[in-house]
Amino acid sequence: MMNAVEVTGMKKVFGSHTAINNVTLTVKKGEIFGLLGPSGSGKTTTNKILTGELKPTSGEVKVLGMNSTKFGTSEFKSKIGILSDNSSLYERLTVYDNLKLFCKLYGAPLEQIDVLLKEVNLQEARSKTVSKLSKGMKQRVLLAKALIHKPELVFLDEPTSALDPGNMAHIHRGLQRLNEAGTTIFLTTHNMEEATELCDRVAFLHNGELQEIDTPSALRYKYSTHAFHVETFAGEQLVIKNEPKNADHINELIINNQIKTMHTDHPTLGQIFLKVTGKELV
Numbered sequence: 001m002m003n004a005v006e007v008t009g010m011k012k013v014f015g016s017h018t019a020i021n022n023v024t025l026t027v028k029k030g031e032i033f034g035l036l037g038p039s040g041s042g043k044t045t046t047n048k049i050l051t052g053e054l055k056p057t058s059g060e061v062k063v064l065g066m067n068s069t070k071f072g073t074s075e076f077k078s079k080i081g082i083l084s085d086n087s088s089l090y091e092r093l094t095v096y097d098n099l100k101l102f103c104k105l106y107g108a109p110l111e112q113i114d115v116l117l118k119e120v121n122l123q124e125a126r127s128k129t130v131s132k133l134s135k136g137m138k139q140r141v142l143l144a145k146a147l148i149h150k151p152e153l154v155f156l157d158e159p160t161s162a163l164d165p166g167n168m169a170h171i172h173r174g175l176q177r178l179n180e181a182g183t184t185i186f187l188t189t190h191n192m193e194e195a196t197e198l199c200d201r202v203a204f205l206h207n208g209e210l211q212e213i214d215t216p217s218a219l220r221y222k223y224s225t226h227a228f229h230v231e232t233f234a235g236e237q238l239v240i241k242n243e244p245k246n247a248d249h250i251n252e253l254i255i256n257n258q259i260k261t262m263h264t265d266h267p268t269l270g271q272i273f274l275k276v277t278g279k280e281l282v
């Protein structure tokens with residue numbers, strides 16, 4: 001199966017500052033891939049290179065089998081969708097008229113508009129002027145705009161950063177449905193719960209360099225201490241390694257009804273990021 005994204009040795013230098021250094025990664029077709037990193041780690045720069053807005057200083061970048069000379073062509077634009085900090089809407093037009101304009105631009109059927117307004121939970125705002133929308137509502141219109149032409153691959157830069165928990169959950173379900181229908185999603189976020197919930201694989205970006213790349217569950221296993229954390233009714237806090245030689249000890253605690261709570265150590269992606277880079281994912 002062809003990869004959706006192939007990046008080899010990508011570097012981006014702004015003046016004397018290296019924003020991206022030697023990044024190599026692939027995104028498989030059909031995946032939800034999460035690029036995680038704190039502010040300034042290089043997520044947006046990576047996105048801009050992959051969507052043709054910026055050129056890498058060096059390295060190879062391929063998107064849907066096309067190399068960077070094809071970025072910006074109508075074939076490229078018809079196959080990818082973009083939600084970035086540069087995405088914009090016509091402020092004086094209504095939500096519906098904005099989407100109608102983009103439908104026409106891409107030759108997409110107008111029926112797509114109502115399908116997408118439902119997906120982003122904005123049916124009731126269809127006749128509102130964009131300038132009167134909240135930040136979160138605008139973000140959802142921009143997401144609908146990014147998806148209007150049914151792209152094969154979408155690049156979503158912090159797609160839920162302005163959303164309340166209810167709308168965030170709604171958008172997450174929508175993105176999962178979109179992915180189940182075959183769309184590959186390249187998501188940049190610093191929201192670790194979002195990444196854990198949505199992503200098949202995640203990459204940690206820190207100071208422009210990739211630190212880890214794997215499934216959330218493999219990373220959580222890798223950085224687990226493989227121990228049981230036990231609280232007894234007597235108030236003791238025990239940490240017992242998950243090893244055969246400790247079976248009798250655990251058995252004894254169970255038989256004597258001493259266990260009040262017991263759980264395995266399963267670090268969150270945020271805790272792992274902190275362990276790997278010494279930085280919080282914010």
Ligand SMILES: Nc1ncnc2c1ncn2[C@@H]1O[C@H](COP(=O)(O)OP(=O)(O)OP(=O)(O)O)[C@@H](O)[C@H]1O
Nearest residue numbers: 014017019037038039040041042043044045046190
């Ligand atoms: N056009 C530019 N000129 C100079 N430096 C830049 C430019 N764009 C980005 N940078 C620098 O490159 C680094 C990475 O920036 P980038 O916007 O990619 O980070 P980010 O991870 O997306 O951060 P955030 O989450 O805050 O958007 C930062 O140090 C930033 O200041």
